Amino acid sequence: MNDYPLLNLFLTMMYVFLWVLWFFLLFKVVTDIFQDHSLSGWAKAAWVIFVIVLPYVGVFVYLIARGRGMGRREVQQAKEREAAFKQYVRQAARDESEAGPGGGHVSELAQLAELKDRGHLSQEEYEKAKQKLLV
Template identity: 50%
Template sequence: MSDIGEHSAQTSLAYDFPLLGVFWSVLWLFLWIMWLVLLFRIVGDVLRDDELSGWAKAGWLAFCILLPFLGVFVYVMARGRNMGRREIAQARAQQEDFNAYIRQTAAGGGTGSVDELARLSEIRARGDITDEEFRRAKELVLSGHRPAEHPGSTTLPASGR
């Protein structure tokens, strides 16, 4: 009789049902990954924030690394309200930099260094510039500077041509 009483008092755990065990494992994995994402966003926010001094950044990073769960939660409570604003400001700044780069590149006439080198090679082949002038102009193009419209004009006086 005591055997029947022990059997009816036995409790079932979630891991007694395989599908429920998989659900709990996936839930814990998801929560762990979400916490890691939040930790990396906080580290990025700390490093990106221009209002914090170097010591404040070091303090927040040490707090989040040494006491990760507590550090993340305290940071979110203390500075979480402005995290989105700082991220949006950074995205806008990156977009403005990209747009400025595109405008600068488009204003350059679309000629790249390959086109510049081909043009210089044609000028040298016609005999308008010497090999030394070609070499100097090629170095300018490869270093990212544009050569003068007539590369030889930098070495010759204006009345020479």
């Protein structure tokens, strides 16, 4: 134990943390490169090669050159996903209302879940009934 003092343990933990942080940043940059629709295929290829060949310089140059847009693109994608989810919910509710009272898969699944929650159905029975509805 005397060969590995507490300071060395702390430094090792810090290096591991920085190493994991670096990979997180690298993956975030590469993900942003591929999700950016304003970049052409050649520009994406050039950025990826730059980030792979000179990883530290490439990532830092990317963050300086395009870092501000990363946040905007992420917010825009979140808004698009939320809008798509809301559209799906509206469509499912519309389909449910068109099926009439007591009809449709959504209400049947809700009834099955309620029966399972009350203890009238076991987990296996619930899974089997759910599979019948979804097929």
